[in-house]
Amino acid sequence: MRDRAADLRRTDGDAFYMRIERLCTTTFRMALDDEIQRAAFDRWIVGRGEAVFMLDSVDEAKLPSMVTTTPLPDALAALKAALGPAISRIRLVVSSRGSEWHDRSEQKPLEMFAARLAAARGDAGSDVTRLALALLDEDRIMRLARSRGADDGLITLLEVSDLIDDARTPLDALHYADHYVAHRGGDDLARSFASRGAVLRASVERRLRDADAEAPRPPADQVAAMRAARRLAFALTVAQTRDIALPSRGSTPRRCSPPGRAASR
Known part of the structure; x- marks a missing residue:
């Protein structure tokens, strides 16, 4: 996804790659992947063009120290708060292993976010498309x-x-x-x-x-x-499972930091 975002910036306009767990442990600006993206974001946010935001990856965001039990809803909330009115100018791509994508904690929050995007644009309906990777030939x-x-x-x-x-x-x-x-x-x-x-x-x-x-x-x-x-x-x-999640000893799962503030570690 990082490479795809770079390709889009070179050919089609603005695209930003963000790790979901970084949205939960640092400020929105620092969650942007590098200084090139931060500079591009500064230009985009004051303009009128659209941008693609790529959030990677739900399954990995559930692993490090159990920082949050709801990484996608928290990341979407951070994105909405950071973008403000500019949220009407984005398209969103979210990645995850299929085993970690659930209706209650991922699909429903994403559908609610899509409905907010549609309302911000003045569209009549929202659209969420789920894609699965085909096996490689x-x-x-x-x-x-x-x-x-x-x-x-x-x-x-x-x-x-x-x-x-x-x-x-x-x-x-x-x-x-x-x-x-x-x-x-x-x-x-x-x-x-x-x-x-x-x-x-x-x-x-x-x-x-x-x-x-x-x-x-x-x-x-x-x-x-x-x-x-x-x-x-x-x-x-x-x-008969393929995934393991181990909370840190003595740790309590917590939610993402409020926008603009880094989470204490």
Whole structure:
């Protein structure tokens, strides 16, 4: 979504990318992704043109320290308060995993927000469109894979290993591409694609080594981490669920800060 917002700014006008959890932990201005967007917003807010606001992502906003139990309604309220009359000039895109999109906490608040937009514009009705990502075909898998440095040998390996159907989502395609690039040229490349377990193990080990500038992690013991991952996988399988939410110890879920004020941490 960040890249799409940048593309829209280059071609079609104003577009702004915002992380929902940042709308819940900082001021509206700081929730804008960078200084380029802040400068663009300053120009847009005093003009008359339309803009697209992309809010990403409901499911991830529910995770960090359980900052809020209602991230989307809170983010929409912050957006409405910050934009004022300019709210009549926006279009809104919201992303989420399907598992975290519910009628009461997401769909209904979004429909109410759309009704307010329609009223601000003087439109007779409001319109909310729900879209789901289609599974990737081989061409799209390779487009993503090439962005990570993979070549056509990846598709061949996925087909030979009967793993092609496991690479049909963007995240999985990127995981397989990273795994391929990390082992390309080595004697163990084909063997590393011999099973889903081999790829998963390598993916977990790589993520444990990765440095994340936005959310730095302390060094992790890989043996202990793999043991924990197996136990979590077993628990998720038994519970027949795909998502986990862990509140911080002793913390109480809270709502977003009032517009213009940063939340205390």
